[in-house]
Amino acid sequence: MAQVEQRYTRARRALVETLVSAGRPLSIAEILAATPAITQSSTYRNVTALIDAGAVRRVAGTDNHSRFELAEDLSGHHHHLICQTCGHVLDIAASPWLERALAEAARVAEEDTGFSVDDHRVDLVGTCSQCRRDGHR
Amino acid sequence: MAQVEQRYTRARRALVETLVSAGRPLSIAEILAATPAITQSSTYRNVTALIDAGAVRRVAGTDNHSRFELAEDLSGHHHHLICQTCGHVLDIAASPWLERALAEAARVAEEDTGFSVDDHRVDLVGTCSQCRRDGHR
DNA sequence: CTTTCTGCAAACGATTTGCAGCAGC
DNA sequence: GCTGCTGCAAATCGTTTGCAGAAAG
Numbered sequence: 001m002a003q004v005e006q007r008y009t010r011a012r013r014a015l016v017e018t019l020v021s022a023g024r025p026l027s028i029a030e031i032l033a034a035t036p037a038i039t040q041s042s043t044y045r046n047v048t049a050l051i052d053a054g055a056v057r058r059v060a061g062t063d064n065h066s067r068f069e070l071a072e073d074l075s076g077h078h079h080h081l082i083c084q085t086c087g088h089v090l091d092i093a094a095s096p097w098l099e100r101a102l103a104e105a106a107r108v109a110e111e112d113t114g115f116s117v118d119d120h121r122v123d124l125v126g127t128c129s130q131c132r133r134d135g136h137r
Numbered sequence: 138m139a140q141v142e143q144r145y146t147r148a149r150r151a152l153v154e155t156l157v158s159a160g161r162p163l164s165i166a167e168i169l170a171a172t173p174a175i176t177q178s179s180t181y182r183n184v185t186a187l188i189d190a191g192a193v194r195r196v197a198g199t200d201n202h203s204r205f206e207l208a209e210d211l212s213g214h215h216h217h218l219i220c221q222t223c224g225h226v227l228d229i230a231a232s233p234w235l236e237r238a239l240a241e242a243a244r245v246a247e248e249d250t251g252f253s254v255d256d257h258r259v260d261l262v263g264t265c266s267q268c269r270r271d272g273h274r
Numbered sequence: 275c276t277t278t279c280t281g282c283a284a285a286c287g288a289t290t291t292g293c294a295g296c297a298g299c
Numbered sequence: 300g301c302t303g304c305t306g307c308a309a310a311t312c313g314t315t316t317g318c319a320g321a322a323a324g
Contacts, residue, residue: 007298007303028288039306044289046304060197064288064314081246081254092246098238106261109218109229114266117218123258124243129251144278144323165313176281181314183279201289201313 006053011038015046016055016070025059025067025080025089062125063087079122085131092124143190148175152183153192153207162196162204162217162226199262200224216259222268229261 006012018034019026026034031043038046047068050056057071062084069075069091077099081090106117143149155171156163163171168180175183184205187193194208199221206212206228214236218227243254 009298009304011305041290041307042305045291048290049304060199062197066288079242081250081252083252084256090250090252092242092249095238095242095245098235098242101232101235101238102259102261105216105229105232105235105259106263108232109261110263112229113218113227115218115220115227115261115263116269117261117263119221119262121258121260121262122239122242124239124246124252124254125256125258126243126247126252126254132253146279146323148280178282178315179280182316185315186279203313 006049011035011042012046012050014038015043015050019056019068019070024091025061025069027065027067027087029065031068059089059121061087061089079124081124081126083128083131084125085127088128094122098122143186148172148179149183149187151175152180152187156193156205156207161228162198162206164202164204164224166202168205196226196258198224198226216261218261218263220265220268221262222264225265231259235259 014035015031015038018031022030022034028040028043028047031047032038032040035043047056047058051058051068055071055074056068059067059069059080061067062082065087067089072078075091077094078091079094081092082088102120102122106120109115110117151172152168152175155168159167159171165177165180165184168184169175169177172180184193184195188195188205192208192211193205196204196206196217198204199219202224204226209215212228214231215228216231216235218229219225239257239259243257246252247254
């Protein structure tokens with residue numbers, strides 16, 4: 001959390017538009033490929049700035065690269081489907097049934113542990129059709 | 138996946154015992170603190186060896202440090218409760234109700250995307266009582 | 275004995291940061 | 300014009316690896 005003293009520059013506009021049109025979490029490499037005019041260090045600084053501003057969220061995958069997506073305020077609540085071979089991440093819709101089960105699990109966890117739970121992440125992990133076709137690895 | 142040509146040395150025994158007695162995912166720093174006689178590089182090599190052997194699993198948290206826990210073959214299926222302030226991770230039990238909702242979500246995702254789903258991760262994210270007491274950050 | 279581990283220090287790769295000039299407001 | 304952003308290159312930090320000696324079987 002930090003300053004609201006932020007400027008909505010060309011680079012940041014481009015970053016947000018890239019995330020919007022992707023509709024799935026992108027790695028820094030993917031963002032750079034989509035915005036060739038912006039350098040890597042600025043991209044890192046901009047995701048940080050936009051995370052502080054509440055517009056972007058960092059998501060953890062199975063590989064060592066961070067990925068970034070629009071905050072749920074902007075994109076709506078959803079879960080992820082992750083390929084454990086290539087690391088690609090897709091958004092998937094959350095069913096009300098699943099959400100209810102998660103809310104109940106959160107209630108139980110708060111009661112048992114003293115945590116206050118205010119979010120959840122659900123990742124389905126598997127292999128995308130592409131990687132399955134290429135033979136595992 | 139790799140060799141079974143592995144020796145069950147003092148260091149590996151200590152690593153497994155540390156994970157067993159913790160009952161929750163530990164970072165490399167935490168493992169090192171619990172096994173002062175083993176160096177950092179050996180610990181990294183040993184978690185890798187034990188992951189290859191199927192005894193240990195790497196888990197992604199909210200911070201940049203990897204954490205490690207016993208494979209579910211040994212510890213049973215469970216989910217995680219993560220403190221977004223200090224990064225600590227606790228194990229929590231999965232309810233049958235939640236598991237059923239997840240299985241259904243996986244079925245739908247496979248149908249929609251062509252992925253084959255073979256695992257899932259559920260993380261409840263919040264703030265532990267300790268961090269709440271200390272005032273956020 | 276042979277093969278796999280271990281410790282140490284150097285190497286890596288992703289991410290961060292200091293600095294000087296440019297751009298938003 | 301003042302303040303925040305950008306590019307560049309150097310620094311940082313978690314993690315990996317090469318090598319020579321120690322330990323497992």
